[in-house]
Amino acid sequence: MKRRKLNQTQRDFVNGLLFASPWIIGFFAFSVYPLISSLYYSFTKFNAVTSPEWVGLDNFIDIINDSLVWKSLGNTLFMVFVSTPVNLFVALLLASIVCSNFKGRGFVRTAFFLPSIIPMVAATMVWIWMFDPTYGYINNVLSWFGINGPAWLMDADYTKWALVIMGTWNTGTTMLVCMASLQSVPKSYYESAEIDGAGKISKFFNITIPCIAHVLVYQAVLGMINAFQYFQQVYIITTANSGVKGGGAAGGPENSILMYPLYIFRNAFSYLKMGKASAMAWLLFIVVALMTIIMTKVTKKVTENAGGE
Numbered sequence: 001m002k003r004r005k006l007n008q009t010q011r012d013f014v015n016g017l018l019f020a021s022p023w024i025i026g027f028f029a030f031s032v033y034p035l036i037s038s039l040y041y042s043f044t045k046f047n048a049v050t051s052p053e054w055v056g057l058d059n060f061i062d063i064i065n066d067s068l069v070w071k072s073l074g075n076t077l078f079m080v081f082v083s084t085p086v087n088l089f090v091a092l093l094l095a096s097i098v099c100s101n102f103k104g105r106g107f108v109r110t111a112f113f114l115p116s117i118i119p120m121v122a123a124t125m126v127w128i129w130m131f132d133p134t135y136g137y138i139n140n141v142l143s144w145f146g147i148n149g150p151a152w153l154m155d156a157d158y159t160k161w162a163l164v165i166m167g168t169w170n171t172g173t174t175m176l177v178c179m180a181s182l183q184s185v186p187k188s189y190y191e192s193a194e195i196d197g198a199g200k201i202s203k204f205f206n207i208t209i210p211c212i213a214h215v216l217v218y219q220a221v222l223g224m225i226n227a228f229q230y231f232q233q234v235y236i237i238t239t240a241n242s243g244v245k246g247g248g249a250a251g252g253p254e255n256s257i258l259m260y261p262l263y264i265f266r267n268a269f270s271y272l273k274m275g276k277a278s279a280m281a282w283l284l285f286i287v288v289a290l291m292t293i294i295m296t297k298v299t300k301k302v303t304e305n306a307g308g309e
Helices: 008-041 058-065 067-098 105-117 120-130 137-144 159-168 172-183 187-195 200-228 232-242 260-270 274-298 300-305
Strands: none
Touching: 008 274, 058 274, 067 105, 067 159, 067 172, 067 200, 067 260, 105 172, 120 159, 120 232, 159 232, 172 200, 187 200, 200 274, 232 260, 260 274
16 A cells, blocks of 8 residues: 655644654643643542542632631732832833933943842842841841831731832843833934923823833733742742741741742642642632733723734
8 A cells, every 4th residue: 555645745744743742742741731630639639648539619618718818819919919010110110221321331231130130049038138127238228217127027017018129129021121112112203202392201101101001011911920929939938937948838927928829839738738729729820811801901902002903
């Protein structure tokens, strides 16, 4: 029996699949399969030691009745709606500064971006030291102005604000994106506005912001998604403060920095409630997806007017 010969297009397709097969296999093995498995486990009682036992909606009912779920969700929403806008504002401010013509601009750009490439563990440990109420630089600087600094990471009223301050230090990547968008705004727009007598503030809000609105929206959506996954920093902080390996399962003073992903971690690896943790993870996925859709719909008109189509 004669073999059917493949034409050039078919051979290219097969060769492409062969070259991409390692990634495709990895994608299904490490992304699709775990995703489907977690959906199944969310309806089971599962502790990674015994076999999963089907419990239906019990995990979701347990989540609704768990006060710490709502506490952690509130803490996470604080980071979403406070830290994300603050970080975006700081990144835009830094981008505006480095887009100006001044001596040493290259050095300043590098200095603003460097924090983004420092490992998160090392950076967080430095911030823990800086927030120390007795020896930390932050309170020492505040004392120069006669201000008695708080116990940032030990007082429930200030812990989340400490996280917000930490976030503003690591906006280098967003700054680069904002800088590129600022440089793409046609100079003719500013020249026309100057002829009409527009000042710097007027040009910024009437020309710059509309022209880069689509970029700001995109960065806001990314920042929101990252805020919903806020875990590493709080885990390091709570572990360092407890001084015990595994202490990261705690949520800080009065659980004030117990973020939703950290509570998922606690249920999965401290309480061995894998089923409940899977259910919490799927609820997080649904919330993030809905908020992303809403945010995109609300800002669609703005982005279209800015030429974001």
